[in-house]
Amino acid sequence: xxxxxxxxxxxxxxxxxxxxxxxxxxxxxxxxxxxxxxxxxxxxxxxxxxxxxxxxxxxxxxxxxxxxxxxxxxxxxxxxxxxxxxxxxxxxxxxxxxxxxxxxxxxxxxxxxxxxxxxxxxxxxxxxxxxxxxxxxxxxxxxxxxxxxxxxxxxxxxxxxxxxxxxxxxxxxxxxxxxxxxxxxxxxxxxxxxxxxxxxxxxxxxxxxxxxxxxxxxxxxxxxxxxxxxxxxxxxxxxxxxxxxxxxxxxxxxxxxxxxxxxxxxxxxxxxxxxxxxxxxxxxxxxxxxxxxx
Amino acid sequence: xxxxxxxxxxxxxxxxxxxxxxxxxxxxxxxxxxxxxxxxxxxxxxxxxxxxxxxxxxxxxxxxxxxxxxxxxxxxxxxxxxxxxxxxxxxxxxxxxxxxxxxxxxxxxxxxxxxxxxxxxxxxxxxxxxxxxxxxxxxxxxxxxxxxxxxxxxxxxxxxxxxxxxxxxxxxxxxxxxxxxxxxxxxxxxxxxxxxxxxxxxxxxxxxxxxxxxxxxxxxxxxxxxxxxxxxxxxxxxxxxxxxxxxxxxxxxxxxxxxxxxxxxxxxxxxxxxxxxxxxxxxxxxxxxxxxxxxxxxxxxxxxxxxxxxxxxxxxxxxxxxxxxxxxxxxxxxxxxxxxxxxxxxxxxxxxxxxxxxxxxxxxxxxxxxxxxxxxxxxxxx
Amino acid sequence: xxxxxxxxxxxxxxxxxxxxxxxxxxxxxxxxxxxxxxxxxxxxxxxxxxxxxxxxxxxxxxxxxxxxxxxxxxxxxxxxxxxxxxxxxxxxxxxxxxxxxxxxxxxxxxxxxxxxxxxxxxxxxxxxxxxxxxxxxxxxxxxxxxxxxxxxxxxxxxxxxxxxxxxxxxxxxxxxxxxxxxxxxxxxxxxxxxxxx
Numbered sequence: 001x002x003x004x005x006x007x008x009x010x011x012x013x014x015x016x017x018x019x020x021x022x023x024x025x026x027x028x029x030x031x032x033x034x035x036x037x038x039x040x041x042x043x044x045x046x047x048x049x050x051x052x053x054x055x056x057x058x059x060x061x062x063x064x065x066x067x068x069x070x071x072x073x074x075x076x077x078x079x080x081x082x083x084x085x086x087x088x089x090x091x092x093x094x095x096x097x098x099x100x101x102x103x104x105x106x107x108x109x110x111x112x113x114x115x116x117x118x119x120x121x122x123x124x125x126x127x128x129x130x131x132x133x134x135x136x137x138x139x140x141x142x143x144x145x146x147x148x149x150x151x152x153x154x155x156x157x158x159x160x161x162x163x164x165x166x167x168x169x170x171x172x173x174x175x176x177x178x179x180x181x182x183x184x185x186x187x188x189x190x191x192x193x194x195x196x197x198x199x200x201x202x203x204x205x206x207x208x209x210x211x212x213x214x215x216x217x218x219x220x221x222x223x224x225x226x227x228x229x230x231x232x233x234x235x236x237x238x239x240x241x242x243x244x245x246x247x248x249x250x251x252x253x254x255x256x257x258x259x260x261x262x263x264x265x266x267x268x269x270x271x272x273x274x275x276x277x278x279x280x281x282x283x284x285x286x287x288x289x290x291x292x293x294x
Numbered sequence: 295x296x297x298x299x300x301x302x303x304x305x306x307x308x309x310x311x312x313x314x315x316x317x318x319x320x321x322x323x324x325x326x327x328x329x330x331x332x333x334x335x336x337x338x339x340x341x342x343x344x345x346x347x348x349x350x351x352x353x354x355x356x357x358x359x360x361x362x363x364x365x366x367x368x369x370x371x372x373x374x375x376x377x378x379x380x381x382x383x384x385x386x387x388x389x390x391x392x393x394x395x396x397x398x399x400x401x402x403x404x405x406x407x408x409x410x411x412x413x414x415x416x417x418x419x420x421x422x423x424x425x426x427x428x429x430x431x432x433x434x435x436x437x438x439x440x441x442x443x444x445x446x447x448x449x450x451x452x453x454x455x456x457x458x459x460x461x462x463x464x465x466x467x468x469x470x471x472x473x474x475x476x477x478x479x480x481x482x483x484x485x486x487x488x489x490x491x492x493x494x495x496x497x498x499x500x501x502x503x504x505x506x507x508x509x510x511x512x513x514x515x516x517x518x519x520x521x522x523x524x525x526x527x528x529x530x531x532x533x534x535x536x537x538x539x540x541x542x543x544x545x546x547x548x549x550x551x552x553x554x555x556x557x558x559x560x561x562x563x564x565x566x567x568x569x570x571x572x573x574x575x576x577x578x579x580x581x582x583x584x585x586x587x588x589x590x591x592x593x594x595x596x597x598x599x600x601x602x603x604x605x606x607x608x609x610x611x612x613x614x615x616x617x618x619x620x621x622x623x624x625x626x627x628x629x630x631x632x633x634x635x636x637x638x639x640x641x642x643x644x645x646x647x648x649x650x651x652x653x654x655x656x657x658x659x660x661x662x663x664x665x666x667x668x669x670x671x672x673x674x675x676x
Numbered sequence: 677x678x679x680x681x682x683x684x685x686x687x688x689x690x691x692x693x694x695x696x697x698x699x700x701x702x703x704x705x706x707x708x709x710x711x712x713x714x715x716x717x718x719x720x721x722x723x724x725x726x727x728x729x730x731x732x733x734x735x736x737x738x739x740x741x742x743x744x745x746x747x748x749x750x751x752x753x754x755x756x757x758x759x760x761x762x763x764x765x766x767x768x769x770x771x772x773x774x775x776x777x778x779x780x781x782x783x784x785x786x787x788x789x790x791x792x793x794x795x796x797x798x799x800x801x802x803x804x805x806x807x808x809x810x811x812x813x814x815x816x817x818x819x820x821x822x823x824x825x826x827x828x829x830x831x832x833x834x835x836x837x838x839x840x841x842x843x844x845x846x847x848x849x850x851x852x853x854x855x856x857x858x859x860x861x862x863x864x865x866x867x868x869x870x871x872x873x
Contacts (some may be wrong), residue, residue: 064590080359080361083367085367085368087325269346665746666742
């Protein structure tokens with residue numbers, strides 16, 4: 001175990017670069033980053049062929065620290081950049097890490113379309129129920145009634161369930177975990193990366209500095225322990241009533257379907273189009289016709 | 295039946311938008327992401343057929359913000375990429391266009407201008423996006439903006455746009471308009487061996503030595519692609535020469551000054567103007583896009599009436615070709631600037647006018663192309 | 677024709693009559709098959725069917741500056757509305773060609789009236805190809821395009837499987853136009869001094 005931690009530290013982090021990181025002590029982002037690196041390591045992926053993209057927010061800084069091909073994009077748009085990278089170089093493993101506001105507010109449209117499009121991409125969404133970096137405003141996953149710097153009277157809107165949203169939009173693989181369940185999270189990430197098609201791993205995380213403090217949820221330890229207490233597995237949740245599930249976090253694989261992956265489908269189109277173009281060129285050469293339009 | 299003599303190159307009939315496609319493919323573009331919009335949709339439609347035939351990729355995204363994101367992603371993965379849109383989409387493109395500027399990502403954006411603001415006049419021409427092309431994305435940034443006025447231009451300027459974007463690592467905007475986009479003309483396209491193509495310079499140092507944003511004598515860093523083994527970092531934050539975010543005032547200043555100076559170093563290469571009948575001109579028309587054609591007609595008609603008129607056609611709008619325009623302002627007593635906007639380029643021309651040349655604006659914003667007659671009226675009365 | 681002289685044709689009618697297609701085939705015939713300089717433009721509204729439709733072809737022996745028509749040499753009007761809207765743009769010695777079945781009020785006696793739509797319906801069996809009947813007539817009457825080139829252009833531009841029908845329509849138009857003697861049309865007295873301007 002220690003040995004693996006040492007390999008991860010040595011091989012996968014950019015030490016000479018920009019440490020220390022920007023995250024607050026106790027932040028879940030580091031736990032997610034650790035699990036992600038362990039997942040990539042245990043899958044035996046070649047670092048040269050791994051891309052990690054991010055949007056804006058605390059989660060957006062993750063690519064800075066890891067030794068892959070990394071890109072820190074604009075707010076909400078990370079998946080669009082990933083789409084371009086993947087289509088241009090389908091052999092790369094492209095992962096995108098986003099926050100809840102990043103992926104479902106400003107990037108909500110890109111998120112559901114990426115799920116519908118079903119490219120072979122992995123989306124990792126760290127859901128801490130707030131905009132941490134900008135000072136704790138309410139996000140699309142801030143619970144009803146919660147306080148934030150823009151809902152001091154209590155939040156009057158309802159939250160998205162990100163994993164369910166992804167499954168409905170057509171993602172091939174959807175799982176949820178929490179920063180308490182580091183090993184489980186690593187498993188889910190591995191499954192997601194390995195999955196052919198668009199995969200989404202939602203990770204419930206803590207922002208004790210913004211969300212926790214304003215809602216009297218305690219510090220990092222209390223919040224993370226809270227995830228442990230509130231979590232139920234997908235299997236167990238099936239036997240529970242909706243009343244019993246109120247306030248619970250369902251963890252595990254929520255959707256895992258086989259369907260055509262558009263990255264691969266497009267490769268087929270390319271082969272067909274090339275073949276057709278060849279036939280036309282040959283016919284033209286035969287007839288001595290040389291016209292651009294055809 | 296063949297009416298063409300042997301050895302003579304055959305003309306083909308192409309629409310402006312088709313010629314942009316032909317130019318892009320000739321320049322090596324192999325990725326396109328876009329969103330349907332009049333009057334640019336033909337570019338998407340044709341590329342959706344042509345790109346897979348060449349092993350390239352076409353994708354229709356959920357909006358123009360996404361299109362521009364995908365274009366930048368593809369370019370970072372080493373593939374020449376472009377998008378095409380019109381005013382409303384061009385507004386959405388601005389966000390990631392700024393990313394392209396700061397991360398120095400070569401790519402080409404075609405804006406087929408239509409009447410605005412907002413949804414405006416979808417099927418009518420305009421030149422209302424000129425200053426937006428220059429300043430549309432926030433922050434001080436360098437950018438290259440080229441204008442096309444004919445079908446032949448659409449082909450050659452698109453190639454030039456890709457070459458400049460690759461050479462200077464910068465997004466290049468092509469401003470077309472509804473008239474140019476939908477006009478069909480007989481043109482002769484050059485054979486591929488007659489076309490000069492510039493590809494981005496890739497690093498030849500081992501990965502541990504590679505500094506993706508280090509200055510050099512060109513001011514344009516070598517560019518590795520994702521997957522090439524360099525495992526570098528790209529960000530929209532101001533960054534140091536290794537590509538990592540920086541708050542250091544010295545590093546910030548150095549970086550931002552470099553991305554501006556790489557363009558000023560290349561002014562001679564980037565700034566293109568064309569002239570007609572300017573040798574002895576006393577009155578000139580300074581025009582761009584489809585209006586330049588009306589202007590040429592007007593200038594020819596004016597000559598028949600004994601007026602020493604000439605045309606300065608701006609192909610590069612930005613960086614503004616100050617040096618050459620200045621020469622003509624010193625030569626002429628009057629410069630007429632016809633535009634299908636309220637005077638977006640005449641302001642630039644007025645700004646550099648130190649010779650006391652009289653600048654006469656002619657502005658038409660009713661969705662109609664300025665006619666030669668309108669310009670001729672000025673030429674014969676000034 | 678002097679090398680920098682222009683010959684301008686305007687095709688007009690309503691959306692769905694194939695006005696733009698006719699102009700594109702004309703331009704292709706002139707430009708790609710006859711190897712002259714040609715510029716084809718159109719204006720259109722948001723609707724695909726109905727509304728006014730206008731397309732222009734400018735032909736010259738040298739590169740064309742202004743891409744749109746300045747003074748029309750030949751106006752084809754496939755509806756009365758188009759005829760009324762555009763006839764005033766014709767040069768004084770220009771020619772008006774109308775669909776005789778649809779345009780009843782002729783604003784000038786320098787005009788040729790052929791029932792393109794009726795010919796398409798009765799001879800070819802499809803009203804849809806009235807534009808190609810008209811194109812045949814325009815191609816013949818303008819004297820600016822080789823009829824072989826025009827047919828080649830047509831065959832390369834129409835949907836597969838419709839080549840024969842369209843080609844027959846083109847020939848029907850040419851045949852009708854052959855019957856017309858342009859020399860018998862009244863001359864304009866204006867044309868001589870208009871050129872001086």
